[in-house]
Amino acid sequence: MASKEGTAIIVEEKRAGLIGAGIQRSLTPAMHMAEGTAQGFTYRYALIDLDSLGAGPSVLPELVRQAEQDGLCGLNITYPCKQQVIPLLDELSDDAAKLGAVNTVVLSKGRRIGHNTDWWGYAEGFRRQLPQADLGRVVQLGAGGAGAATAFALLKMGARELTIFDVDGDRAAGLAHAMAAHFPSATVEAGCDLGRAMEIATGLVHATPTGMDKLPGLPLPADLLHSDAWVSEVVYFPLETALLAEARKRGCAVADGGGMAVFQAVRAFALLTGREPNAERMLAHFASLTNTGLVRAERLA
The missing domain is CATH 3.40.50.10860 (Leucine Dehydrogenase, chain A, domain 1)
Structure with a gap:
């Protein structure tokens, strides 16, 4: 006082x-x-x-x-x-x-x-950056804490098919099973063939630490990116990750990790x-x- x-x-x-x-x-x-x-x-x-x-x-x-x-x-x-x-x-x-x-x-x-x-923050940032995104067939990399939030958000926003990949296959399967129970009208599964999944994907969500300042690099082979699929990132240090830079080169619509961080x-x-x-x-x-x-x-x- x-x-x-x-x-x-x-x-x-x-x-x-x-x-x-x-x-x-x-x-x-x-x-x-x-x-x-x-x-x-x-x-x-x-x-x-x-x-x-x-x-x-x-x-x-x-x-x-x-x-x-x-x-x-x-x-x-x-x-x-x-x-x-x-x-x-x-x-x-x-x-x-x-x-x-x-x-x-x-x-x-x-x-x-x-x-x-986290999930609402991701969804709000996604809507603002990619308002016309096709959520028909989405591939997600990462099934940890961030991945759980992004998967929940995508399904809340109406994703029809969500395929989840993780270095720990059991973790990917567990998240897919949990999300499928919450969203029975969607198809949610753990992936086993990333190349095939990306061929038909309408979008890619990256929810692993790869690309951070302390863990630089790409989370998947660059050749799997194609202009028909948007790319959404959760990393925001740096804001322009190697993944986003490569996706832009290949003509992909992109959303950076700042949206989730802010919202x-x-x-x-x-x-x-x-x-x-x-x-x-x-x-x-x-x-x-x-x-x-x-x-x-x-x-x-």
Whole structure:
């Protein structure tokens, strides 16, 4: 509380955090805090990096308990904690329960409520970048946490056939089985012949870490890309991955990973703060961050 000429002025402050491993380059904190400032309240958002702590997901119970004690309104959760946090929660949203993954935890009135904004973030970014995309036969690379979100989003948007590939065949089969149960009118299966699947694909979704700064390269042979298939990426460091560059060369319509990065934050902001964010403003801020390089989050005292 501050005062001016004897009059008390109440300054609203909200506090949140992001728990994950290797998250020092995340732009989520900066987007959240900038939107809070634009809306006229103080929003402090901390990075809680397991790598910096020298710890693994086993410390999650302590970290969540500490967040409650410190009065945080909630937490964003990322790799490798999206599944491990679930047993610590009191309630899950329907989407989080179906996906079996949580990326946003609202802490309110002594309760911990888990949500998943990744799938909605991917869908919203996809719609904006590829509004005319043919979802008839989609190939997806990756069946991890990001892959679960993109698969759910694609099927929510009306994909008729979805073929999932992963270096772990059992993981691909498990995700395909789970999604088929949620979307019985669609054909969802684990793939075994990527070349054949790509020949007839109307689109490709890439949901693995390949192409990130620390893991450069292509997630599939370049010759499998063809101009009749759009290409959608989830990686956003860098925004223009090797996959997108190659796809553009071959005449593919493309969607970068920035859409998912921004819109998962848009929905999470609403859940954590109880305020509706300005999505266009958050998009513009993300663009400024990706143009000017790394912005680190404020650390809570």
